[in-house]
Amino acid sequence: SNLDSNEMFYILLKDEDGMKAGSVVHRDVVECFRQNISHSDQRRNMTIIANTNNGLRVVGPKVNDTNKVIECMLDPGSQIVIMDHLAVAYLGICWDPAVKIQMQDSHGVLGLMEDLAQNVPFTFGDITIYLQVHI
DSSP states (O other): OOOHHHEEEESSSBBTBBBTTTEEEEEEEHHHHHHTTTTTTGGGGBBBOOOOSSOOOOOOOEETSSSSSSSSOOTTTOEEEEEEEHHHHTOOOOTTTOOOOEEETSSOOOEOOOOOEEEEEEETTTTEEEEEEOO
């Protein structure tokens, strides 16, 4: 099930949860995928892997309404945002420990992403996008 960009982003029409009207919000890719398939479909608990052939890029947004520029790797083969617990704590980001997804890295090792931080502001120059961050 491929998701197009209209399903992956939305623009707030009014102020909501500390985000201003007109803000661009990125939906959680995992949750969007799960909503598009039936509860009996075994893919609901699928393992998501990234393509090892895609080139990585480095970007430096300001994160969580701080003046702290964080170096981030951009992997065009992945649709999810992942952040380490130490970085999340350093930036003062709150998260929901109830959200868990199983992941497989490029070496085939399985691991569990244990938390989700919702609507985290990432500012690239003059543009702020609210992303769903798996931890």
